[in-house]
Structures are given as C-alpha cells and as structure tokens.
Amino acid sequence: MRIVVTGGSGALGSLVVDEARTRGHDVTAISRRTGVDLATGDGLTEAVRGADAVVHCASNPRKPGPVDVDGTRRLVEALGPQTHLVHVSIVGCDASPFGYYVAKTKAEEILANAGVATTVVRATQFHAFAAMIAGALTKGPVALTLRGLAFQSVETAWVARRLVDHAEAPRPDGFVRATDLAGPEVLTGADIAVRLRRHAGRKAPHVLGLPAVGGAMRSFAQRTNLPGGDVETGGCTFDEWLATT
Template sequence: MTTILVTGGTGTLGRHLTERLRAAGHEVRVLSRHAQPYAVDLREGGSGLDAAVTGVDTVVHCATSPRGGDEKAARNLVAAARRAGVGHLVYISIVGVDRVPYGYYTSKLAVERLIEDSGIGWTVLRATQFHDLVLTVLQGLAKLPVMLLPARVKDQPVDVTEVADRLAELAQGAPAGRVDDMGGPEVRTFDSLARAYLKATGRRRAVVKVPLRGAAYRAFREGLHLAPEHAVGKGTFDEFLAKRAGARVVRR
C-alpha cells in the first residue's frame, strides 16, 4: 500500500481523485486549508506541511488559486517533499500554459518548472477546462439580461471525473515526466456552450458576442488553449448539463 498526499483534496478535482485512490487501497492524506488533520496553507508552509508529507511516497498537487500564490505554495511543497524524501510529484496543469500570456496560466507554467527542477521524480498532466468551470462562468454571465461572450473563442471542456481517473493512474505509476495532454471530446464555440446552458436551465437570455483586445484574447481566439489532437475525454458538456439540470444547476 502506498501513502499518497493530495493537496487541494477537497476541491473539484481533488475529492474525485481521493475517492479513486482510496478505492484502490492506498492510504490517502488530504491537505487543504481546512481539512483536518492536515489543515495547511501551502503559502505559509511550516511544521504542519512537514508533518503532512512525512512518510509519503507520492504527492499529487491539485491545490491552486487564480487569485495568486501558486508559485510560493509550490516552492514550500517542493522543499517539504525534498526533506521528507518523497519519490514522486504529480502536478495537474492546464493546456496552453506555455502559449497563452494570461497571468494565471503564467503562474501554472512557473509551477511546472519548479516541479521539473525539484530533483524529485515528477509527472505533469495538462488538461483543458473542466465542465464545472465552464458552467460556473456561464452562470455568472447569465446573471445579466444579456450574456456578453468573447467573440470567436472556442473551448474543449472535459469531465473532471475522467481527469481524476487519469491522474489516479499516473499517481500509482512511476514518474513519467510531461505526459500527453488531455482534452474533452468536443471543440465548441463559446456561444454554442452558452446556448446549451440556456436550453438546459430553461433560461431566456440574449447572447451577444463581443470582440476583445489584448495578447491573451488573441491566444484564446487562436485556440492555443485547446488540444484537438488529444480529444480523449468521453463525456460531453450537454451530457454534463443533463446530469446537473435537476440537482445543482439553479434555475432563475
């Protein structure tokens, strides 16, 4: 039996990953800011982090925040993993972090580099956006009478449970370096995703596509965050919405 630490283990991806690893018979420690007994803020580090990684064989790093702090957190985690003699660091990243000049993506790429240079065996998986993230964005945009969407932008959402399956497989294996990207089954325009969401929730909103400016928008418009050659996901966004329609999608 292997001891595996999952950072961000209570999050959208982390909780599914934790379930799979435990079902496979591993001892799994969940680290987050509020999960006992390993309630640790990775940005602060300290003795709590050292206790969390002591005796751990593999660390799967899922914790992240678009609000910043990922690089500091990764430095603390890598340092603690070195001290504890961890043999394998697994990191979940995003397709396009090396091609899209967007602040959060730049930070994710920096974390990849920290893990690659850690001196510890490592594996990095990049995935496209989760269905859950697309849903959250669309819910926010639908709060207004008119949904304003970035023009000429496409997306390739993937089911988080499928990413959890792949990440669990990698965590149970030997360090593999940068593995093939993982994308959802469909590349779709953002407005088609919005219309699918409106149909599934019974909402009525005008949809307006707005051209934006800037290097990040150009990169998204060019599809540099997509992985059509790695469309290995099975579950579609429409299927995801159908499952959520009667439960967690709020109708307004």
C-alpha cells in the first residue's frame, strides 16, 4: 500500500513510518521539514496524491487552530476518493475545556461531517507525556501534583502499530470511530512522581496534592482523560517504558 504519514517526524508519526515500512508498505513521511505545511496547505495536495491511506499524526499543541483544526480541514479537501484517512485523537478530548483538547474535538467534528472514509482512533496520553506532566513539579524532597490526577498512559509504539493495522484494514464507508486505545494500568500523578524519583536513584518524594484551578485542571482532576467503557488496552506498562529510558 502507499501510505502517507502526516507529522511523520514526530514522536508518534516517526514510529508509524517505521512500522509501516517494516510491514513492506511504500511510506512517505510529511511535515514542514519535507516542505508540507498544514497551516498554509503548501505541498499538501501533491504529497497525498494517490495515497491508499493517510495516517494523520501532525499536530501543534501550542497553536492547534491553524494545524489541528484548519490543517485537518485542508487535508480532507486534498484527499482523493480512494484514500482512507486514519486520524489520531485523544481519549476524553470532548470532555475537557483545555484549549488543545477543544481543537482535537473540532478536528473530529470536521472529519465526522466531511464525507470521506475516515477512522478516528483516540489514544490516552503517551508514557513520556504522563511522565513529563507528573514529574514537572518535583523539587527537592517534595512533589506537587494535581489532586485526583491519574493517567492510563500508553506505549507510543503500540499506538503506532494499531494505527498501521487500521490503515491496512478495508476502507470504511464514511466516518468510523474506532475503539479507544489505552495502556494496561491506571497510575495517579503521585504514583508516577514516586516512580520517576526512584528511577533516578533517589528517595521517594513527599507528595502534596493541589486543588484544581480552572476548568481545564478540574477536568484532569475529574479524570476525564481516562477511557470509559469501550477500550482496547495494550503495550508496555509505565514501569517497563521507564526502564528503557
């Protein structure tokens, strides 16, 4: 198959590229560094021409409007009728007022109404992202964490494998939302802060839980980022991932 990966230089996209190449597909990675800009549309139509599948991993969390929302619209308009779009989104994005998640929800809505063959796959936070958030406020012997914060974080490479599985599957007849993807276990922010410290060979920190301030923090404190009923779990655990870092 001819597979194009948007955001093919990113954390997830580069693993999708590797996996699809390993399976013998003809793969093109696109992003600004290959001359394709979703925020302007430069190079897009040529890049996706003739693709059997496009796995859409490009994103700009700091400026999601032009890339995640308008860029997704541009991408859909550039696709030929034979192309299956596999789009990665975030578990619980529609339950949070966090600006980036609002943009991810808008992108899903664009796809739901675009009339093109699309599979939307939501994943939970990747292990590296959960580690960054939960470890950000550990200073000296104290770790500050949002009270209630928890992750069911997932191995990025496993998500990449499942996205390639979707790209290889028969093209759906319109818009499909696939089963959500998540890692094998739920860990609190405190659990992760302690694991990170121990991994660094230091004593477990004293963890202080802070109350949420504002709607975005409240939604994380209420664990809207955790999957609901219909979820497929897989990939390595947080500890197994941490051991590889």
